Amino acid sequence: MFDSLMAWLSETFTEILTWLKDLLLWIPRKVYEEVLDGMASFFESLPVPDFIIQASSALSGISGNVLFFAQKFAVGEGIILILSAYILRFILRRIPFIG
Incomplete structure (x- = not known):
């Protein structure tokens, strides 16, 4: 027990x-x-910055030949990476003791 x-x-x-x-x-x-x-x-x-909207409208007038090679060289992804790096830099500069 x-x-x-x-x-x-x-x-x-x-x-x-x-x-x-x-x-x-x-x-x-x-x-x-x-x-x-x-x-x-x-x-x-956070609102979408104006330069991203302007960049997308500026790229709409490119011819088909240039778009073919831009797609092969992944220019679109590169532009997205650069713009997101600018946004991250903008946000980090607003944080005290970091920016």
């Missing part, structure tokens, strides 16, 4: 410690998730 009581207490204590460990691991994950959600909502609320 004493052995079964000790086994039950040991099992219950192990379950409580497992629950406590899961809780202590869940809290930082939840905080990290909320921080990332806040950052995502911040970036989604």
Whole structure:
């Protein structure tokens, strides 16, 4: 009887410690998730800069031959990378102690 009581207490204590460990691991994950959600909502609320809209309208008058080679050399992806780097630089310059 004493052995079964000790086994039950040991099992219950192990379950409580497992629950406590899961809780202590869940809290930082939840905080990290909320921080990332806040950052995502911040970036989604930023308006599209005018130079991106102007760049897309400026590139619409290019002939088919030039577009063929531009597609082969991935000029479109390069322009997207450069413009997103400018946006990231703009955002980072607004953060105190970094920019």
